[in-house]
Amino acid sequence: MKANIFLFDNFETLDVFGPVEVLGYVPDCQLQFVSCKGGIINSSQEVPVMTKKLDAENVSGLFFIPGGQGIRTLINDSETIALLKKAVQKAQYCLTVCTGSLALAKTGLLDGRKATSNKRAFEWVLSQKLPVLWERSARWTNDGEFYTSSGVSAGIDMTLGFTEDHFSRKIATDIAIRMEYMWNDDKTNDPFAACTTADL
Amino acid sequence: MKANIFLFDNFETLDVFGPVEVLGYVPDCQLQFVSCKGGIINSSQEVPVMTKKLDAENVSGLFFIPGGQGIRTLINDSETIALLKKAVQKAQYCLTVCTGSLALAKTGLLDGRKATSNKRAFEWVLSQKLPVLWERSARWTNDGEFYTSSGVSAGIDMTLGFTEDHFSRKIATDIAIRMEYMWNDDKTNDPFAACTTADL
Numbered sequence: 001m002k003a004n005i006f007l008f009d010n011f012e013t014l015d016v017f018g019p020v021e022v023l024g025y026v027p028d029c030q031l032q033f034v035s036c037k038g039g040i041i042n043s044s045q046e047v048p049v050m051t052k053k054l055d056a057e058n059v060s061g062l063f064f065i066p067g068g069q070g071i072r073t074l075i076n077d078s079e080t081i082a083l084l085k086k087a088v089q090k091a092q093y094c095l096t097v098c099t100g101s102l103a104l105a106k107t108g109l110l111d112g113r114k115a116t117s118n119k120r121a122f123e124w125v126l127s128q129k130l131p132v133l134w135e136r137s138a139r140w141t142n143d144g145e146f147y148t149s150s151g152v153s154a155g156i157d158m159t160l161g162f163t164e165d166h167f168s169r170k171i172a173t174d175i176a177i178r179m180e181y182m183w184n185d186d187k188t189n190d191p192f193a194a195c196t197t198a199d200l
Numbered sequence: 201m202k203a204n205i206f207l208f209d210n211f212e213t214l215d216v217f218g219p220v221e222v223l224g225y226v227p228d229c230q231l232q233f234v235s236c237k238g239g240i241i242n243s244s245q246e247v248p249v250m251t252k253k254l255d256a257e258n259v260s261g262l263f264f265i266p267g268g269q270g271i272r273t274l275i276n277d278s279e280t281i282a283l284l285k286k287a288v289q290k291a292q293y294c295l296t297v298c299t300g301s302l303a304l305a306k307t308g309l310l311d312g313r314k315a316t317s318n319k320r321a322f323e324w325v326l327s328q329k330l331p332v333l334w335e336r337s338a339r340w341t342n343d344g345e346f347y348t349s350s351g352v353s354a355g356i357d358m359t360l361g362f363t364e365d366h367f368s369r370k371i372a373t374d375i376a377i378r379m380e381y382m383w384n385d386d387k388t389n390d391p392f393a394a395c396t397t398a399d400l
Contacts, residue, residue: 014217017218031246033247040250045223050248050250151379180352182353
């Protein structure tokens with residue numbers, strides 16, 4: 001399986017590299033990092049990652065969209081949203097973390113589907129008034145080919161959940177042990193559901 | 201505070217980017233990614249990160265060493281170990297994750313100090329017969345300026361613990377909430393202490 005990890009300036013570091021750690025141990029998963037133009041992309045935490053130019057026509061396998069501060073610009077860039085729409089339509093699965101779900105929602109492909117997002121950004125996500133079945137209390141959601149997670153660390157739990165669903169429980173738990181990670185394997189168990197921007 | 205994140209080919213992705221996510225929210229912490237020669241360094245999970253050449257003489261603040269498959273080559277490279285020794289001596293604090301502690305141990309600076317490492321690699325670490333007070337059951341250890349953690353995800357718990365020790369409890373818990381991360385804040389609580397290579 002190919003996994004296309006989509007990056008943009010000011011993505012949230014752990015949104016990406018938690019799931020990437022998991023996918024790196026999924027059997028025969030080939031990762032590549034892509035962006036609109038290719039070249040170095042910097043996270044909000046100043047991580048410079050080399051990317052290839054996204055070739056949306058030739059996407060297959062898994063397409064991954066993180067969240068982060070950069071999403072606030074990205075969702076108003078119609079060219080990027082059109083590119084993402086094409087890439088997601090070509091992919092077999094689409095996984096998003098944090099406000100990455102809002103970028104996916106902007107393509108229209110989440111219309112009428114269940115999804116979640118970062119809890120401290122939830123009011124802002126709702127304010128975009130998109131026809132998505134937003135679930136506030138969810139560590140992650142799955143609706144058909146779409147997996148969306150709550151903020152940052154939740155992406156690790158979701159990617160292990162995706163691994164269980166499409167590979168096996170044994171492969172998912174072995175990866176969690178390898179990472180010395182206490183997997184929250186219940187997508188309805190959301191310890192941060194009540195958080196809001198007012199909490200910090 | 202400056203934070204120098206030392207990378208080498210085949211570092212473990214989450215060993216680095218869990219702690220980096222935390223440090224990115226520590227007040228006035230400036231991150232930079234360094235390696236022996238500079239340029240692109242690839243993790244075991246195929247993440248290509250741009251680095252600067254490590255200037256050991258001018259290191260200050262925090263020096264960070266991850267673990268991963270690449271450690272097995274690195275610990276036998278006397279030039280790199282000498283460079284790391286100089287950098288760590290210039291730094292105020294040194295944090296390691298997983299088998300990164302073995303690279304630090306090879307410099308001699310951990311002699312007679314408490315440290316831990318990845319549990320599935322623990323027998324291999326012990327087999328190096330270095331005069332370190334290795335603790336098998338520890339999510340992380342702290343001895344003076346040295347913080348060492350168990351495998352992969354444990355680095356997040358340790359870096360939050362470091363933040364509590366040198367900034368404040370409030371800053372550490374706020375960062376954990378921002379990451380929607382269930383912080384294991386007790387360094388003696390090691391759920392993976394009994395794991396060995398035989399487990400996978």
